[in-house]
Amino acid sequence: MKIKVLLFASFRETAGLSQGTLEVEPGATLGDVWATLVAEHPRLAPHSGTAAYAINGTYARPAERVSEGDEVAFLPPVSGG
């Protein structure tokens, strides 16, 4: 199934990609999506420990399952203000 992926800030620059579409297996978790993304963009690997995950604009844990058409975002540590 297809999901939409968003990357921001250093993740975006590292991958050279602000958004894209990923093909993942039905039942895939956010952690699986990140692993698929890292396989395509190995330079993201060092960020695995600090990335936060969101589904459709809400924070979510790595074990959460994604659904067809979801908007999945991977977020570096925030630094607003």
Place this chain on the structure above:
Amino acid sequence: MKIKVLLFASFRETAGLSQGTLEVEPGATLGDVWATLVAEHPRLAPHSGTAAYAINGTYARPAERVSEGDEVAFLPPVSGG
């Protein structure tokens, strides 16, 4: 000697006077000035316990002596903000 006296807020309304000149003895204290003022405006008497005193724009204690030409102010409890 002559000094200038300023009254504010409820004191001003009670005395019907925002500023005036008082004649006091050389060596008079702020407390003496207040007593002279109260003698002229007896309706100020109930405020004797709450009035704060200032000489030339600075808070001062009742025992402080005034000098010719000083600007003496009697201040009700402040309520700004």
Place this chain on the structure above:
Amino acid sequence: MTATNHQQASQSSPERDVDLSHSLFKVSSEPLSVDSLVAVVLTGGDGAVVTFVGTVRDNHMGRVVLALEYEAYGGMAESEMEHIGIEMIERHGLHGIAMQHRTGKLAVGETSVIIAVSSPHRQAAFAACSEALDMLKATVPVWKKEYFEDGEVWVGQGAG
């Protein structure tokens, strides 16, 4: 009799060596602007400005308030605000502080006072703004009259 401001020259503080180039202490009848005071206190070294904006509330102690009138001993009020400002700058390492109080009769929702402080760090800015407000309420010679539907009263001054 209308409220009057008794002006005198603002006192300087020659006994302390504090930079007041980004500070302001003012009492006047003109309307207040937060953005203007933020511009006064802000320096390139600041990351944080905290402001307090005091406004006329439509009720007090369960009674409907129609308006407030502020009267000040203008010169002394500015001098007392400067004393507070210098103390805050020294205690909290502020770069600037502005305190401006409005006088005259104000309608519900109008701004009576603004305090703005600038600091490299936010904790100092919040603490200084809050403390400066408490000190202003305790020592700066400004008085407030409340107008109700059935009368008016000077706040905290006993029977008029």
Place this chain on the structure above:
Amino acid sequence: MTATNHQQASQSSPERDVDLSHSLFKVSSEPLSVDSLVAVVLTGGDGAVVTFVGTVRDNHMGRVVLALEYEAYGGMAESEMEHIGIEMIERHGLHGIAMQHRTGKLAVGETSVIIAVSSPHRQAAFAACSEALDMLKATVPVWKKEYFEDGEVWVGQGAG
């Protein structure tokens, strides 16, 4: 590649019955005004508005900062700010809260974020504004890049 905002509809909070008519949560590239946000949050029942104004500082960790660039996940950022706002309204009895963050490249002295809260009483307003800022810095998806004379770096994100 330039920074982009990924917009989505702001989430509502049907599970709670909170009046947000004097609140605002916004992420955009437009310049910020404190007076405008004070006007948003102020109601006739308020006596106090406290604001935090975050500005671009000319130094960080001893290095000269030339500019900051902010990037946001716009829709989620507004949604997270609304969650914070609702929590602050409920915890502190606020009448309104506005949180607005600017995106794009900002020069030293420009305003990056404003938080304004209104309350009948000043203590609640100070506490809520400070807490809302701490929460914003912890959870709202906004990122800051620092521009130095000899390079640029995303804050707190390790090697780029």
